[in-house]
Amino acid sequence: MTLAALGIGATTVKLTKVTTNNLNLRSGRSTSSAVILTIPQNTKLSITEVIGDWSKTTHKNKSGWVSSAYLKNAPATTPTAVKKITTNNLNLRQANCTSSKILLSIPKGTTISVTSTSGTWSKTSYKSRSGWVASAYLKNVTGSKPPTKPSLSYRWTTANVNVRKGNRTHYASLGVVPFNERVTYISSSSGWSKVKTTKGTGWISSKYLKTNEQYAVSVYGTLRKGQSAYHLLRGRTVKESTTKLSAFNMYLKPNQTWWSFIVPTTTKSRTVVVERMDIKPESYKSALASLDKWERYDANKPLADQNYNRKIVTDINGRKSWAYLGGSKISKYLTQNGIRVNSGDYLKRY
Amino acid sequence: MKNHSRKISPLNSGLLVLAIAAVGVGVATAASGNIWQSPSGLDVGTPAAGTHPMTGAEVKVDRFDNVEKAAGEIAGLVDESTEKTYFTIQVTHAELADRCDARVGAGQLRPTRTKFLILDVKASLASSVSEKVGEKTGDLYMPLVAEAFSITTGSGEVRKNLTSETAWGCLDDSALLPAVVNPGQSVRGKVVLDVADVSGKVAYDPEGNGGWSWPYGG
Incomplete structure (x- = not known):
């Protein structure tokens, strides 16, 4: 996918992040770019630039780009005193x-x-x-732990949750912030976090906030509701909604029409129909693990060599989600004789 | 590819000799976009059987241009002039099964047709292939997905639709053959096909116009 297609610009920053997986440092902002080295999980990195879903960093004197999806904010610096x-x-x-x-x-x-x-x-x-x-x-000094000062800028809600005027449930609600909204973190006290939300600045119980965004998963083939692989998602979603991705083509193999894959195209008018699956927070980790396993996707292996790659995509409403895109090599091989689904809709593929 | 001239003859090792090597070596250049194609300047020839360069023995090629291999025999591509091997592939074992262990979950999966045909495959691609075809190493690979295989039934019918959702869902990734083999790599693993015929020949034929076949079942 091109960055232009995502409508994402560059931002020069000075951030400290930590890798959430073993992470490839690449020469460019693409999974097809050469892998310079692999950065171990839980490595602290200085991020100097962010473009789209990619972050520029330096590790072991090598500069390159890493996928921002596998970075989290660094924990608060341990007090020196x-x-x-x-x-x-x-x-x-x-x-x-x-x-x-x-x-x-x-x-x-x-x-x-x-x-x-x-x-x-x-x-x-x-x-x-x-x-x-x-x-x-x-x-x-007994009873006085060093104050934790989270350095995180954002949190994501894990449910539809009240934002209140104070850090107790008896305080009035300013409104309900929807599931998976990104809120700006300000401070915390007694298990509550002061945050800036679309409903105003107030307090949300910290147990309803995550430090990493929980992306929905956009599915387009047999993982769609009622299709043969939907069993992997059944009962694990809080919301399922139909939307589209632009600048993508959907392909089927001739005579093997159960098997579909999508690949980015420079033609923005080409769209594919996806079902956006918002996963229950308690099921999120296991659901993604099941889907990765099903699609034989392993973030620690070379992406170009795999059948599918799980990547962040942006739908026509500007919402980000994961989607399993065809791996570059197999997509090139299969599209030579593949059938493009003109409608972009797996359910209308014939 | 049927129109191209190809000389094939086996070496002692059972490898094939192609007058110009690299049948089906995928090239993914910027210009080729999403299309996988054989490298330019590398033709593959007619399916006229050649002879063994040393023994003169005939190489058998079936009517679908697949060079017939014995069970477990290695196939591949060799530069005739240098006798350098670029690509090898070998179906070391072929097993028919009524079910398989699901990759996700604890259950077992059944074929949508008659049997799962589970192939044990070994493949390698020489790092020097990039020098041979004049492309960057990163742009060269051989596909090893189930879609690159076909079968010929006892009655001579070719079946190319050998995949299914349940075949896809079989076995852990660690047991399965990788989707591609890259220059400098040797890989091995299983390929699961969903077949209606319990005997015949299974062919590795990535471009659908001639590859190698091994017997199975029966």
Whole structure:
């Protein structure tokens, strides 16, 4: 699919993201671009540019593009300072050894901030003097965990959920935010998140928010409702709606008309009919795993070599979803004798 | 392809010699768009059987241009001038089955026709094929999907529609043959076909105009 077809522009950014899978770093913004190297799961990356569904980054001195679908926001930076309490009157020394000069004495019971440690010594500052104290005379501050400061910008709702004026259920609702809406995260308190939504800025219970968008799955062939592979989705959806993808062709193999695949085209007027399957949050992971397995799709293998690739597509209403597109090599092979479905609708393929 | 001249003769290894190698080697250049095609400048010849370059033994070719191989015999493409092997394919085992383990879920699947024909296949494509055909390695491959296979029944009918939803749903991906073999790769795995005939010949014939066949069933 071309970026132009998606109507997505470039954005220069400075983001920190974490890989959610082993992820190919490619020379270009396409799955057909050469794989430079594979970045392991849970690797923190600096993103410098975002174009469409692709993010530019550098790993092991190699620059390239990775699919944004496999990135999540980096967790909040661990606070560099840890609060401790002195258990005795404690000497603050210039260096981390007992022979070092004593700068001053810190009274017992004083809360200090430890910024680093070295062996049995902790670095801190007290009354504008920085130095080292023996860690043996420090204890943790009970009941006060380091504040977590989520660095995430967005959350996605996992159900139709009230956004309230305050962080309790007795606060009035500003309205119901629909399932899978992207909301802007502001802060959190007592299991609630303050967010900016289409219903206004308010509070949503954090248990109804996810840090990653849960995309629907757009299906077009035997996975459609009532078709032979629909059993993989039955009972796992919260909503099923028909829509279209533009700039795609649908093909069938001659005499093998149960088997269909779609491939991008530069002709924007070509459309395929898809059923957008919104998956229940509790079924999302298992449903996607089942579909991947069924289509023999493995994100960790070369995409061009597979029958199908699960990719993000945008429907004619601008909504994104996953779809299983024909892998580039097999699509090229099969389309030489394939039949294009003029209607773009698998149910009207004859 | 039937109109092209092709010399075929077996080597000791059972490989084929084509006067100009690379039948069915897919090229996906920018210019070719979504169309898979044989590389330009590489013709494949008439199905006139050649002879073994050393023994002079005749190579049998059926009326569908498939070179007949014995069960388990290797087939492939060799550059006649250099005797360099570019592509090999081998159906090492062919089994008929009434059911298969489903890839998704714990159940078993049944064929929509009479039997599943489960082939054990080995294939390789030499890394040097790109030098031979003058294309980039990334643009060259051989398709290994079920659609590249056909069967010839005992009565001589060719059946090309051998796939089904249940055949597609058989076996874990790790047991199945990859969809393609690329230059420098050797791959192996199973291909599941859904057949109405319990004996005949199964052919690897990716372009539908001549490949290699092995007996099954019976």
